[in-house]
Amino acid sequence: MKYTVFLTSLDICIFCLILLSRKSSAADFQYEACVPSNCGNGPNITFPFYIEGMQESYCGYPGFHLNCGKHGYPTISLPENDYIVENISYPSRSFRVYNAAVLSNLKGRCLPQIRNTTLPIREFQYVNVTNLYLLSNCIEPLPKDLSLYKVDCQGENRDNLDLAIWDMDENLQNGLENCEKNVVAPVEVQGDEERIVVGEYEEILRRGFELNWNASDCSTCQRDGGRCGFNTATSSFRCFCPDGPHRRSCGIADSGRRKLKLILIAVVLVAPTVLFFIILFAFNKRKYMLYLKEKMQNDKDIDLFLKNNEILATIRYNYFDIKKMTNSFRDNLGEGGFARVYRGKLSDGRLVAVKILKESKGFGEEFINEVASISRTSHVNIVTLLGFCFEGSKRALIYEFMPNGSLEKFIFSRAECQLGWEQLFQIALGTAHGIEYLHQGCNTRILHFDIKPHNILLDKDFNPKISDFGLARLCPNRSSIVLMPGARGTIGYIAPEIVCRNFGNVSHKSDVYSYGMMILEMAGETKNIEVGIDHSSENYFPDWIYKNLEQSVKLDLNIIVNANEHLRIRKMLVVGLWCIHTDPTARPSMSRVIEMLEGNIESLQIPPKPNFFLQPREALNPSISEVALTLSEVHGV
Structure with missing residues (x-):
């Protein structure tokens, strides 16, 4: 009785869920019959499709039956032609097909007869399709204008295919007048394909095209553990559940x-x-x-x-354009805390990187920062913003595509590193020029606040370009000092004054500090150096550099370098130590950094070492110990 009185609502919820989860010992035969299947190759087949001979017709929608062809791929029969089903996207209700005649052409023979296809528009619709005309039985000799479209077919079982012309080509009508037969093949156009090159029409047919389908939505039934099907007697959707069929979902019954x-x-x-x-x-x-x-x-x-700011002259796209240029976000290049990046292609064929911003508590701060700052730049070492999209919560930025990705993978993974030390030095120098441009070369001074290897992109020639201006700040009056309500940046690269104002004011020297940490990593490859210290948790990488530079010891970088390369590395280490000085006023400007990198190594002096670098934590007094602890956590010590 006491237990019953104090029965909580949670207990009741659990009891009800257990009651609802009980199933009959024998599941419904239709539920068992509609298990997803495949042909051995290709995608899994489930509602609205079904495989004849392997699944019952009530497991799919009328007109959506597939067959397993002799090559082990599912095929769908559209009027006059069989098509291979290459991929099915159930969430987007679309699938990609190509003519089965192409697959049977395995020995270099001419294509079998391809017939016109009449699409059943009640069930399917084309997606981004253009017609390719295949013309045959043409007069000889062909007019000069048409000879450019000739695609001779000389193999066995010649189909007498003479011409292949796009439906938008100005010479199509001339071709139709000079050829007896024509077949219209739907295909997907990529880029600016104005004319079919000899032998390429088979590749274009193999590319296929995409179709959308019209059928009842299956997501509700599947979410409740059911399998979708169709009642041919009543011509209506059915959800097959372990306890029997229901109208829409296993969670709805008439009893x-x-x-x-x-x-x-x-x-x-x-x-x-x-x-x-x-x-x-x-x-x-x-x-x-x-x-x-x-x-x-x-x-x-x-x-x-x-x-x-329309004067900034970047192109504004709508969200439909973004989906089109990224092929519905098919090729994901990477993801960060604030955005996802996808590969895309503009209408002129140029590859781009499309950055889709996530909605955060900061609302549109990252978006405004990036558009406002990068739109004001034009420099060989700054990534180019080609356009943007702003439709409510949907916000995107379109950049030039950098085929070699970010610097990060080349300095943190020796297995992937293909860069010589001269290339690394030039990347460090180019990045310095880019930061100097942001600080001095623009009408408005721009502070980046997130300089790190992840945000240095490399073009096809490994030229560096600074990217990701989501944390940037503009200084319209070219003031050096900025007010910041809180810390910003990435752990390991944040300047000490950003974490603790006792070190000084936040300014453009904060970017100098981040740059210094980055080139120390580039020169020393901190992930791979054997520093020879037993208690590494009590040491900081710059300490190790100071010890070796002061003693004029040859730096053991676990790599084989010549004398010239060793001087380059030493120069980057010395410049890096100047840049990471704890006192912002002691750090050089980026103009001075460039002078030091391009100057003579003999003219470079090792900077004075901050006092707390080598002191064990237990030897510090409480106030300094707090600061040391804060910095060690910021830099991952």
């Missing part, structure tokens, strides 16, 4: 018992949840309304910023 269970769930689970959110909203109504107001105002601010 009074199931309705009673649903009512019980609503009372026990839904009602308290709704009540909880009502109470929560009542107590936080003001805060929530302020949040919405701030978000709406932020969107207005971004729109106003874009209108007031």
Whole structure:
């Protein structure tokens, strides 16, 4: 009795879920029959498709039946032609096909007869398709204008294919008038394919095209553990569940018992949840309304910023354009805390990197920072912003594509490193020129605040370009000192004054510090150096450099270098130590950094060492120890 009185709502919820999860010992035969299957090659087949001979017809939608061809690929029969099903995207309700005649052409023979295809528009629709005309039985000799389109076929079983012309070509009508037969083959166009080169028409047909389908949505049924199907008697959708078929979902039934269970769930689970959110909203109504107001105002601010800065001359795209240029975000290049990056292609064929920004508590700050700062730049060592998209919460930035990725993979993984020390030195020098341009070369001084190997991109010739201006700050009056409400940057590269204002003011010298940490990594490859110290947790990499440079010891970098390369490395280490001085005023400007890198090594002096670098933590007094601990955590000691 006591247990019953004190039975909690959680206990009741668990009891109800156990009751609902009980299944019959024998699952429904239709549920068992509609298990997803495949032909050995190609995608898994499930609703709305089904494989004849392997799955029952009620497992799929009428007109969506597939066959397993002799090559082990699923095929679909469209009027007059069989097509290989290459890929199926159930979430986007689309699939890619190509003519089966291409697959059978394995021994260099001419293509078998390809016939016109009439698409059943009630079930399928083309996606980005253009017609390719295959013309045959043409007159001889061909007019001069048409001879350029000739694609001779001299193999066995010659099909007498003479010409291949796009439907938008100006000579198509001339070809139709000079050839007796023509077949229209739907294909997908890529780039600017104005004319078919001899022998390429088979590759274009093999490329195939994409189709969307019209059929009932299966997601609700699948979410509840069911398998979708079709009732041919009533021409309606059915959800096959272990306990039998239902109309839409395994969570919906017509029996009074199931309705009673649903009512019980609503009372026990839904009602308290709704009540909880009502109470929560009542107590936080003001805060929530302020949040919405701030978000709406932020969107207005971004729109106003874009209108007031149209002179920046970057192209504005809509979200549909972004999906088109990225092929529906198919090729993911990487992901960070604030964005995902995808490979894309512009209408003129240029490859681009499309950065899709995530919505964060900072609303559009990263978006405005990046557009406002990078749009003002034009330098060989700064990545070029080609366009952007702003549609409510959908925000994207389009950059030139950097085929060699970021510097990070070349300095943190020796297995992937293909760069010589001269190349690394030139990358360090080019990056310095880029930062100097941001600090001195623009009408508005730009502070990057996130210089690190991950944000240094390399073009096809390994020229460096600074990217990712999401944390950047503009200084319209070219002031050196900026006010910052909190720390920003990446652990390991953050200047000490950003973490603790006792070290000095935040300024362009903070970028100098981050650059210094980066070139120390480039020159020393900190991930691979054997520093020969037993208690590495009590030491900091610059300490090891100081010891060896002061004693004029040859740096053991675990690599074989010649004398000239060793001087380059030594120069980068000395410059890096100057840049990471704890006192911002003691750090050189980027102009001075370039002079030191390009100058004579003999003229470089080792900078004075900050006092706390080599002191064990237990030897420090409490106040200094706190600072040392903070810096060690920032730099991953």
